Amino acid sequence: MDWFGETWRVTDYLELDGEPLDRVDPGLLRAISSGHFTSMQVRGGLVRGLPFHVERLDRSSVELFGHGVPAERWRSYVRSALERAGVADASVRITAFTRDRAKVDQGIAVAPELLVTVSAPIASTGRPLRLLAVEHERPVPHLKHTGSFSLSYYGRAAKLDGHDDALFYDRAGHVSEASIWNICFAQAGRIVWPEAAVLPGITMQVLQAGLAATGTPSETRPVPLDELATYDAAYLTNSIDPALPVAAITTPAGTTSYQPDPTSTAQIEKAYKAKPAQPI
Template identity: 40%
Template structure:
């Protein structure tokens, strides 16, 4: 009896730092392979707010991590493992409220799976964010459906926007089609529903939660059509904030809209981190 060839994903080339002697500020690094993974820029992450040991949309975060790990590394990432590592990090940091991130890097995990890093920091302030002024830039993230590392392009444009007096960069195509903010999703209010740009972008967890709880549609949005909207807002894991302007197009802050959006988000029940 004969069988066909077994398909195997091609192995990633070894990092040139994997067996190197690595120092940080003159001190040898205890785990050069970990340093190599961190410096590779190849990986992905998710960011969340923890309140009382619970996370809104935790299941969506776990699905994001698992899907990206399968796509980038060819291995699943069980949600139970992520929750155990996150719960442990929160406990050791002595926090039940926190800004937390879970990073996945290739290799080093159980059975050759992803290596997971967790960061725990002070929580973001609750409540509405300050109005944001956005500067449009001709730039789209590679593989935009992934919350991946190596975000030099969006960081470059975001910092340039801030130096120019704006709060955030708005990423657009060469034809002026709006995609997303450098670190946010953006939506525009037409009076009866939110319009989320349909250009390729990362569907953030906050965006995903609001899409199912507020009248919403995804369709193309262009810079030359922005003046037809009544208001705009941005979302990410840290804030939901009104948009005051995109370039020279100004938007009024619609307090009624923002209260409606925040009420919809507040109504989302957090899921417990602890397994």
């Protein structure tokens, strides 16, 4: 920048709560805001759905950076991080990003950098949730990207309105997913997944594979809001809660409540156990 005949170089200066941050790379902070990630619960050094994490990280990196991520690369990073942290049970997040945006924007393939975050393991929620249906379509939903502001925004708004979380539906009035969950429904011995633009969650894929392996009828089809009362039960699913019952869903037309359904609960639990965890 030229200012009064002199050339000034603008550099980043950061503070957090009034204290200088001199050990954080500003370029890193900017870079990780535009990338993708996968999260997992590790127990005893094992993780469920490992092949799906492998596929997600590689596929998403090819799409965003033109360069995939070999499975052994990120797995070795996670193993090292767990060892250095001295834990075998943890919540782990692998974020793929690049500080070389200029090349990516020119269509040049760049091997992404990988940030591994190890934090305390998260316990299951343990109680059925009450959901508030909100019309919202997540951008680029097939990618687990770092642009998650809308998810936390609508989740918080639902809680402030007296609910536990938000459930999304699209412009056609069809259920899609929840803030940090996929959702499925039970109907007459069959598990139904919403046909909509959603993130293909890892645990959702584990359950779908397990349902097929155990011979449990399942299908993917549109789930209109006005048909919620036709289902016997609903379940939220993610790496923390593979099958968390839904107590109620409130839509603009009213509230649908669900009672415990032992049949579908047993089906989903059996499907989940059919796909055991694997060493990271």
